Amino acid sequence: MKREKSEQLFKFILKEAPAMTEEWLKTRTEELGSLYSKHASKETENKLKEQNIAFIQTIAETLVAESDKVENHLKKWSIDIARDRAVHEVPLYEIIRQFKVFRHIFCSRIELFTQQTKLEITLKDVCAWNQHFHSTFDNMIERLSKEYDRVTLNQLNAQREMIQELSAPVIPVSKEIGVLPLIGEIxxxxxxxxxxxxxxxxxxxxxxxxxxxxxxxxxVDTMVAYQLFKVVDSAKLLGIETIISGIRPEIAQTVVKLGIDFSKVKTEHSLAKALEERGFRIFEEPQQEAT
Structure with a gap:
């Protein structure tokens, strides 16, 4: 009898899935730029409908399907949604809030089922279903949050690597010679x-x-000078000769006041001069004669 009740509830929830989804969509507010805004595009709304109905089916089948099959479906849905929301930069708190909203809608259908079914439903049945679905919702939130965190962390690492490249871009000017132009505070x-x-x-x-x-x-303070020395020394171990250019008079004065020793570091007044000393001729554009 217990199995029959769960199967009937399962069928009821699947039947109610479109109505539950519409009820959820009506709770959306005017959040500019949010995926969950009621002013989102029709395409976005259709995607949300499709995803939510898939969520309902996944949750409902935990009543009747084998545990291994349910586990795979729960995992797949959580990963797919987490990646989608991360790509669209939806804050995690917004996602969890939607779980909270829909949880109430889902639980209300259990109550509606008990009112409409001809089966004899006991308080014990209702409590067991509520406990089961609350546990499943929590499980889904935890899975999604974990995957969302993993995806966003990967994105941050990728962005950090890009920033590192942009922060210190080595520009090759020949097969074996490169230039590192540093700009801004360090x-x-x-x-x-x-x-x-x-x-x-x-x-x-x-x-x-x-x-x-x-x-x-x-x-250029002590810390910056120390890091430059580390670059020079580390590059030397790799067989790379390093030349520092662009030390302005005010920076030179600061370096002297700080007692920083640049005597063992090869320096040039300007990058153009440094390159020219190594065989790179920097040509100036010829001035036009006055007519």
Whole structure:
């Protein structure tokens, strides 16, 4: 008898799935730019309908299907939704809020089933179903949150790698020579990125000479100088000769006041001069004669 009750509830929930989904969609508010906004496109709305009906089917089949099959369906739905929401940059709190809203709608259908069915439903049956579905909802939220966190972390790591490349781009100017133009303030985090990224890029490009231009760096303090020394020393171990250019007069004065020793570091007044000394001629555009 218990199995029959669960099967009847399962069929009832599947039948109610479209109506439950419409009821959920009506709870949407005016959230500009949100995937869950009531002003979202028709295409987005249709996708939400399709996803929610799939969710209802997945939840409902936990009443009657084998545990292995249910486990696979729960996992697949959670992963698919987590990836979709992460790609659309939907905040996790918004996703969990929708679970909260729909949980009430889902539980109301259990009550409606008990009112409409001809089967004899006991309080014990209702409590067991409620406990079962609440546990399943919590399980889905946990699965989705875990996958969402994994996807967003991968995205952040990819973005961080891109930022590292942009923060310290080594530009190859010949087969074995590269230029690293540094622009803007250098804090501890960026200094670490520069050290790690530059060495990786220089090694990958098989450079023999690396020109570091700091004319765009407003302040060179002890920390910045220390990191530059680390780059020079580390590059030397890789067989790469490093030349620093663009040390402006005010920076030179600061370096002297700080007692920083640049005597063992090869320096040039400008990047153009440094390249020219190594055989790269920098031609100026000819001035037009006055007519």
């Amino acid at each position: 804090d501890t985090y960026r200094a670490k990125i520069i050290l790690e990224s530059v060495l990786e890029q220089a090694s990958r490009l098989r450079l023999t000479h690396l020109f570091i231009d700091i004319s765009g760096v407003p302040i």
